[in-house]
Amino acid sequence: xxxxxxxxxxxxxxxxxxxxxxxxxxxxxxxxxxxxxxxxxxxxxxxxxxxxxxxxxxxxxxxxxxxxxxxxxxxxxxxxxxxxxxxxxxxxxxxxxxxxxxxxx
Amino acid sequence: xxxxxxxxxxxxxxxxxxxxxxxxxxxxxxxxxxxxxxxxxxxxxxxxxxxxxxxxxxxxxxxxxxxxxxxxxxxxxxxxxxxxxxxxxxxxxxxxxxxxxxxxxxxxxxxxxxxxxxxx
Numbered sequence: 601x602x603x604x605x606x607x608x609x610x611x612x613x614x615x616x617x618x619x620x621x622x623x624x625x626x627x628x629x630x631x632x633x634x635x636x637x638x639x640x641x642x643x644x645x646x647x648x649x650x651x652x653x654x655x656x657x658x659x660x661x662x663x664x665x666x667x668x669x670x671x672x673x674x675x676x677x678x679x680x681x682x683x684x685x686x687x688x689x690x691x692x693x694x695x696x697x698x699x700x701x702x703x704x705x
Numbered sequence: 706x707x708x709x710x711x712x713x714x715x716x717x718x719x720x721x722x723x724x725x726x727x728x729x730x731x732x733x734x735x736x737x738x739x740x741x742x743x744x745x746x747x748x749x750x751x752x753x754x755x756x757x758x759x760x761x762x763x764x765x766x767x768x769x770x771x772x773x774x775x776x777x778x779x780x781x782x783x784x785x786x787x788x789x790x791x792x793x794x795x796x797x798x799x800x801x802x803x804x805x806x807x808x809x810x811x812x813x814x815x816x817x818x819x820x821x822x823x824x825x
Contacts, residue, residue: 601768632809632810634811634812636752636812641817642817643709643801643814643815643816643817643818644752644801644803644812644815644818645815646811646812646813646814646815649809649811649813650809655813687751687752689752689811689812691809691810691811694765695754695767695768695769696754696810697754698751698752698753698754699751700750700751701751701752
């Protein structure tokens with residue numbers, strides 16, 4: 601299966617800062633990469649699909665980039681509501697696999 | 706808009722079968738272009754895709770769980786269900802249901818999840 605590795609595991613930042621999260625795959629996933637935001641007690645939220653397309657209602661402060669095996673989620677200016685855990689997911693090959701997550705605190 | 710809600714026992718005994726149901730509201734489960742999926746998050750770990758079902762009944766499971774997993778659909782109730790047999794403490798997790806796009810397999814929306822603890 602395609603193993604997804606996210607770094608760093610934890611990111612300590614302040615509101616207003618620019619945040620960059622990384623996701624690496626053990627083999628090319630083409631552009632078939634999504635990002636999700638998880639908060640305790642809430643439904644996970646799709647942020648980005650197809651590497652760089654924002655899901656409905658996602659602010660422009662979130663952007664995705666990358667190709668092949670290296671991908672990045674950027675939050676241009678962190679808002680208080682953005683403190684959460686972020687996961688990448690590849691859907692190029694079965695089974696679908698997720699990264700281990702990056703906690704933004 | 707479509708919303709999903711998980712339901713089921715929060716405590717399951719070891720070696721028994723875990724059973725959860727996901728109720729879909731705001732839309733029909735009888736939609737050709739979507740799969741209906743289960744994902745779990747074990748304590749301190751990342752997300753693990755369990756499998757999906759299409760309203761036609763076709764399924765796809767994660768090989769790591771395939772021997773123990775069964776997903777079914779009840780179109781009359783707009784629900785789909787997960788059964789995981791022979792559970793151990795390692796199956797303790799928050800279980801999420803989600804809608805999966807059939808052509809590009811991202812997941813949206815998700816339910817808010819339900820914690821299932823395996824313990825005697």
